[in-house]
Amino acid sequence: MRRPTIADIAERAGVSKVAVSYALNDRPGVSAETRALIKQIATEIGWRPNSAAKALNGARARSVGLALARPARTLAIEPFFMELVSGIESVLSPHSFALTLQVVDDHAREIETYQRWWGERRVDGVIVVDLHLDDERVGELRTLDMPAVVVGHPDAAGGLTAVWSDDAEAIRETVSYLYALGHRRIARVAGLPRLVHTRLRDDAFTAVCEELGITGHPIVHTDYTGEEGARATRRVISSPTPPTAIVYDNDIMAVAGLSVAQEMRLNVPADFSIVAWDDSPFSRVVRPALTALTRDIPAYGAHAARTLLSLLDGDTIAGYQDEAARLTPRASTGPPPDRPA
Amino acid sequence: MRRPTIADIAERAGVSKVAVSYALNDRPGVSAETRALIKQIATEIGWRPNSAAKALNGARARSVGLALARPARTLAIEPFFMELVSGIESVLSPHSFALTLQVVDDHAREIETYQRWWGERRVDGVIVVDLHLDDERVGELRTLDMPAVVVGHPDAAGGLTAVWSDDAEAIRETVSYLYALGHRRIARVAGLPRLVHTRLRDDAFTAVCEELGITGHPIVHTDYTGEEGARATRRVISSPTPPTAIVYDNDIMAVAGLSVAQEMRLNVPADFSIVAWDDSPFSRVVRPALTALTRDIPAYGAHAARTLLSLLDGDTIAGYQDEAARLTPRASTGPPPDRPA
DNA sequence: GGGCGACTCTTAACCGGGTAAGTGCGGTGG
DNA sequence: CCACCGCACTTACCCGGTTAAGAGTCGCCC
Numbered sequence: 001m002r003r004p005t006i007a008d009i010a011e012r013a014g015v016s017k018v019a020v021s022y023a024l025n026d027r028p029g030v031s032a033e034t035r036a037l038i039k040q041i042a043t044e045i046g047w048r049p050n051s052a053a054k055a056l057n058g059a060r061a062r063s064v065g066l067a068l069a070r071p072a073r074t075l076a077i078e079p080f081f082m083e084l085v086s087g088i089e090s091v092l093s094p095h096s097f098a099l100t101l102q103v104v105d106d107h108a109r110e111i112e113t114y115q116r117w118w119g120e121r122r123v124d125g126v127i128v129v130d131l132h133l134d135d136e137r138v139g140e141l142r143t144l145d146m147p148a149v150v151v152g153h154p155d156a157a158g159g160l161t162a163v164w165s166d167d168a169e170a171i172r173e174t175v176s177y178l179y180a181l182g183h184r185r186i187a188r189v190a191g192l193p194r195l196v197h198t199r200l201r202d203d204a205f206t207a208v209c210e211e212l213g214i215t216g217h218p219i220v221h222t223d224y225t226g227e228e229g230a231r232a233t234r235r236v237i238s239s240p241t242p243p244t245a246i247v248y249d250n251d252i253m254a255v256a257g258l259s260v261a262q263e264m265r266l267n268v269p270a271d272f273s274i275v276a277w278d279d280s281p282f283s284r285v286v287r288p289a290l291t292a293l294t295r296d297i298p299a300y301g302a303h304a305a306r307t308l309l310s311l312l313d314g315d316t317i318a319g320y321q322d323e324a325a326r327l328t329p330r331a332s333t334g335p336p337p338d339r340p341a
Numbered sequence: 342m343r344r345p346t347i348a349d350i351a352e353r354a355g356v357s358k359v360a361v362s363y364a365l366n367d368r369p370g371v372s373a374e375t376r377a378l379i380k381q382i383a384t385e386i387g388w389r390p391n392s393a394a395k396a397l398n399g400a401r402a403r404s405v406g407l408a409l410a411r412p413a414r415t416l417a418i419e420p421f422f423m424e425l426v427s428g429i430e431s432v433l434s435p436h437s438f439a440l441t442l443q444v445v446d447d448h449a450r451e452i453e454t455y456q457r458w459w460g461e462r463r464v465d466g467v468i469v470v471d472l473h474l475d476d477e478r479v480g481e482l483r484t485l486d487m488p489a490v491v492v493g494h495p496d497a498a499g500g501l502t503a504v505w506s507d508d509a510e511a512i513r514e515t516v517s518y519l520y521a522l523g524h525r526r527i528a529r530v531a532g533l534p535r536l537v538h539t540r541l542r543d544d545a546f547t548a549v550c551e552e553l554g555i556t557g558h559p560i561v562h563t564d565y566t567g568e569e570g571a572r573a574t575r576r577v578i579s580s581p582t583p584p585t586a587i588v589y590d591n592d593i594m595a596v597a598g599l600s601v602a603q604e605m606r607l608n609v610p611a612d613f614s615i616v617a618w619d620d621s622p623f624s625r626v627v628r629p630a631l632t633a634l635t636r637d638i639p640a641y642g643a644h645a646a647r648t649l650l651s652l653l654d655g656d657t658i659a660g661y662q663d664e665a666a667r668l669t670p671r672a673s674t675g676p677p678p679d680r681p682a
Numbered sequence: 683g684g685g686c687g688a689c690t691c692t693t694a695a696c697c698g699g700g701t702a703a704g705t706g707c708g709g710t711g712g
Numbered sequence: 713c714c715a716c717c718g719c720a721c722t723t724a725c726c727c728g729g730t731t732a733a734g735a736g737t738c739g740c741c742c
Binding site: 063 | 389395396593604
C-alpha cells in the first residue's frame, strides 16, 4: 500500500490536513480530543513524516556530513577515525541526526562534496578533520557560509569554530618525563608534515628540547603507516648518535618501531624507550606495553558534534578546548642505559 | 543571497520553469540554443538541484544506510568495520551515493532506525551486518519491503540478498595446515556465539577436527576484545591437555593471545602456534608476525554495495559469493614441540 | 492552400508537508 | 442586545522541482 500522508489521516479523522499538521506538531489550534484522535490514527496507520516534504519548507536535513580525504587504507588502519565517528554518533543519535560519511580522494573532491551537500541541502553542517597548512577547505566553507566545526587548532581554522586540544602541552609533558628519566637524545617520528597538528607538535617538540638543552632531537616525517614507522625507526637508530627514546605520532608506528628495536636486539625499555601518541588497545597488548599519550577520542568527536549542533541552533561559539592528551606510563619507557647521575 | 531555483533561471532566460527542468535534465522539449542558454545561466548563478524537492517527486534519496549494533568500543578496535566502510564507499562514491551511518544500542533500536529511515525515505536501502541466529531484523526488513543486502551466509538471510564468503572452507584449510605441521591438539578462540558466522565456523571446526581424528579441539567463545582473547588463551593453555595451536576469530585476540603465550614463557612458534582470522596490519607488526586468514574486506564491502545498487535498479539477485579467506603463513606457526615423526 | 505532424514551449496540477490569514461559533462584558 | 474575543478549524498558497496535457508556430507535402 501507498505510504500514508497527513491527508489520509485528515480524511479518516474528518478534519483538514492543516488540523492534522497542528495536532502532530503539538501546536495550538486543535482541541485535545481532536489531537488525541489524530495522533491515534497516525500511530494506527503507521504514518511517518516525509523528510523531503519537511525539507522543502526549510526544515533541517537532520544530518551532519563528514568527508574524509584519506586513502581507504589509512582509514582502516587508524583506530582514530572509528573512535571519532563513534563519539560523533553518540551525540547525533539521540538527536535523531544521522552522520553522512563520504571518503574522497583529495581536498578538491572534498570541496566538491561540500558544494553538493550544501547545494542540495543534504546535510546541515560538516565536521572537518585533518587541517592542512593553508587549508583551502576553510575558505570554501566560509564562502559557502556552511556551518562547520573544525577538529584542529583554532589558529588554522580561519575563523571557523574549532574543537581542539593542546598538543604542545602533551609534547612538553612527554619530553619532560623522558628528560627526568635521564634521556638526553630524543627523536620524534612524526606524521604528515602538511598537517597542522604535525607542525604544532614539531614546533613544541623542538622548543621544549631546546629549553631543556637537549641537542639531538631529530624529527622524521612519515605517512603514519607501520611500514614508514619501521623505516623511520631503523634510520634514527642507525644514526651515528642514536636516540635513547623515540616519541611516535601514532600507536601504529610505535608498535612497528618496537618490533624494529627488538629485531635490532635493543631491549625495551632498558636500552631504548618508546612513547606512542594515541592509545588504542594495541598499545596495551604488545610486550612491553607502550607508554602512550592517552586521549579520549570518542569524547573529542562528541564535543565536535555537540558544538556543531549548537552552531545549527544559531549559537555563536568561539570553540571548545578539549583536554590535552595525558601521559600514561607503561612498560616501554625507563631510564636510558647510559644514565648520567 | 537566497539560493537560486529553477524559477530564477527561468526568469533570466525568459522561459517557463518547466522549460528549465527539461533543459537541465537533458530531456527533449527544448531547442538546443535554449538548452545551452539555460545551462549556462545555471552554471553562472551556481544553481544546484534541491534534493528535497526531487525526493518529493519520488526520486531516490541517493543514500545507503548502515546501522551498527555494536558498542562504540568494539567499533573503534575492529579494523573490520572501517575496512568494510571504505570498500562500500569506494562503490557508492562514484555513483554519488552517500553512506548514512548510525551506531545503535541493539537490534530493537536498529529496527526502529530502519523504520524511520524507510518511512522518511532517507535511504534507498540498507546493508545489514552481524547476522544473529534467528535474526529479527531480517523479518522486519522483509515486512518493510526495504531493499537490503545482508553481509553473511544466505541460509540465515531469510530470503534477503546475501553477500558472503565460505568461512567453513577457510577453517578447513587452516586446521588441515596445522594438522600437516603435526598438530594434534588444536583450540579455537571464537567470537560471539550468537553470531551466525561464529556458529558456522564452530561447526566447520568441529567437523574437520573429527574428520582428521583430532580429539582435543576446545572452543571458547568471547566478545572479540583483546582482554577476553587473553583470558581465553590463559584458560586453554592452562588446561590439563593444552593445545599446541590456537585459531583465533580475529587478530585483536590473536595478538593478545601471543602476549599471553610469551608471558607464560612459551616460544611462538616452537612451543605453540597461533593463527589469526582477519589480517590487519597488526598481524604483521607483532613479533613473530602472525599467520593469518587474509580476506580482502574492502572488496567484500564493495561487493555488498554493488549488489545493493543493483537491487535498487530493480535487478533480482540471488546473492554474491566472495572469495574464501586465504591462509597467509607467517612466523607464528610451525611444527609442535612433541612432533610425532 | 489546407491539413498534418513535429517541435518548442506553456499552463495546470501534483508531491507532502508547512504557514498566514481567515471563518464560524459560542461565550462574555458593557 | 450587540460588539468583541478567543477557540477550533478552514481556505489559500507556498516550498522547488516534475509531469501531463495543451497551444502556438513552423515547415512540408499533397
